[in-house]
Amino acid sequence: MQDITLKITDRNGDLHEVVAPTDMSMNLMEVIRSYELAEEGTIGVCGGMAMCASCQVYVVEGSDKLTEMGAEEDAMLSEAFYVQENSRLGCQIHITEDIDGLEVAIAPYP
């Protein structure tokens, strides 16, 4: 198991290159929170249950690295705002070696 590198553009448009561990059962929303790339209270509001879309991200690069969207994530995005073709929920993207190099941008907070 090794750490991976992710590129995350915050809501101010600033790009951050961060390192994330693959051995801590983390998801992308938790990585964003731990690096404080979004204001606390505006990310992961529901705790990571695909129930609020506060962790919506746009996949800029590496969509082929991601697992397919589950039904709950798909349903939540069907009701979320600012949704684009490349939208995903950060809480449903698990940090594994497969997504090394993934680049995302955090969607606006609804």
Place this chain on the structure above:
Amino acid sequence: MITTDILIIGAGPTGLFTVFEAGLLKLKCHLIDALPQPGGQLTELYPKKPIFDIPGFPAINAGALVDNLMEQIKQFQPGFTLGETAQTLTKLEDGTFEVITNKGTVHHAKAVAIAGGLGTFEPRKPVLDNLSAYEENGVEYFIKEPEHLRNKKVVIAGGGDSALDWSIFLADIASEVTLIHRRNEFRGALDSVEKVQALKDQGKIHMMTPAEVRGLKGDGKLSAITIEKEGEIFDLETDYFIPLFGLTPKLGDIANWGLEIEKNAIVVNNALDYQTNIPGVYAIGDVNTYPGKLKLILCGFHEATLMCQSVYNMLNPGKKFVLKYTTVSGIDGFDGSRKEAEKAVVMKID
């Protein structure tokens, strides 16, 4: 006016358990919550999801935990102000507090415990240019009095349980119900989906999927909405537009009470008793922050327990308090009930 010892703002698990710990110390509680029912996030967001880290419960559904907490605190007869948000907090000259809600309900308490969790749940509003101009003039986020929708044209937007349930309910009240959703698929209870399907087949509900509301029209009062469906844009006459896209928490008026706020949370002195920078006002559970803070239900329970001791000491200066164990001393409810462990049988055997 409602008078109590501890006024708890927020009826989530932490707020509810506060009633129990306060009750052991003979302190009465009253709770305010913006939601129409107790339970906070657990009831509103994930009532059927299991929680695995409540001590003594290998797994318990969020809704069941709330039911258990309500049962546990029943004997201490808490009061509830539900469906209202605490708007103002005033410290009176005698050191007590007055809290007034958005509906003008006045509460008077010796101490205030803010257990607001993530904050007040507010409706998630669709991104429409002139939305605020029509709020309360045809655009509504909560259906408080369904009767005023009788014989009116109503458009509901959303793809979850609320949108489905209200469409079903209003099918027999409104003159016309149109349900709009971005997708053809709905995320709701199977029973609700089937009912909507049946009502659609009977012509009682008009479905518009996949479609989105793009604009609102009217002259002071809503008269039509602009819809985009499969590339086509057109207007639909309506009296009411009810977007039901779920709720999102906001700290709300609490942020204006002079409390020290850091990253959308209230700063407390965790080394002592979770008191805020206003003596007599405490913050417990997910709403507070301090070094090492963990937003866990079980931590909220712990914080509530210590906070109640602090309130007791504040209200009874100089009075020696001896910690009692419920197994030993039992529980005396404010309703006259008493719970206690069965006494052991002591008999001589000849």
